[in-house]
Amino acid sequence: MKIVLCIIVALVIFNGIANAQISQGTIAVSTGTNLNYSSSSYKGSDTKLNQFNLNLTGGYFFAQNFIIGAGIAYSSTNYKSSSYDYDTKSTTFSIFSRYYINGAFFLGIGYGSVKYEDLDALNELDFQVGYAAFISDNISIEPSLNYGLGLGDNEGNTFLVNLGFGLYLNR
Template structure:
């Protein structure tokens, strides 16, 4: 697990150093000084800042959340997110948070690296994940994009779970 964390940290350092060298020619949606607000679909995962709803045999789980970011360099944004969810089985509530970075390769392929955690009501252990994701940004105009992508979440709290989780997400972003 230490190798994976070190590899992810090295990737983030590489992305950050390359983002500093990029020059914006278009001043587009991912230019330095722009903001983004994202809403993502997601699966039922503890520590999610996405929108999800799952119901089976009268038991349901839900989550609502948003991510926001600021482009500190062309194509490179620092992001934060919050989410809130619950489940009917254990009558619990879950507060989630996310801190990370997003880099757009060629202004259209978003690559993310972030730390996601959750605080679960009355739980003795809370999850924490290192997430790595990539996708494709489809810009529908000057301010809106749809970003389907694949994400892997590596558990950092082996006492909670030692399993990683793959996700297929569809993100919707506002750029301004």
């Protein structure tokens, strides 16, 4: 089974490198989602977490392998324990740019503003490293590592592992 998995991974990587470049004029649309449901009990204290995230981004390759775009994301979180109850929703608006190396590996930078229901907007500078594994000429699976640096009053930093799907038109 491990050999089969290694062969599939090698073929996906080779396919991404073989597709080489993403040409100027290509339009890209990608989406990702995250569902998290967990429940735990420790020494008589029960906790439950329900979380849902959905994001959509789009961009335009104004030069070969270089895209600029924008995105929107929605998040809903509900956390309950015997002593605490927390429920919030947020909307994020962002802009980003990415540079694709050999049309597969990418480096990205972005800026996002998160608005929670009951708080002022929080701003973040995002850095991204990832890989666009093309499973066809126009469709990719895109794993990435993201680091968010809080700006201004947002002193928090985030580190995320993401998995997204991309659609590349006019490629």
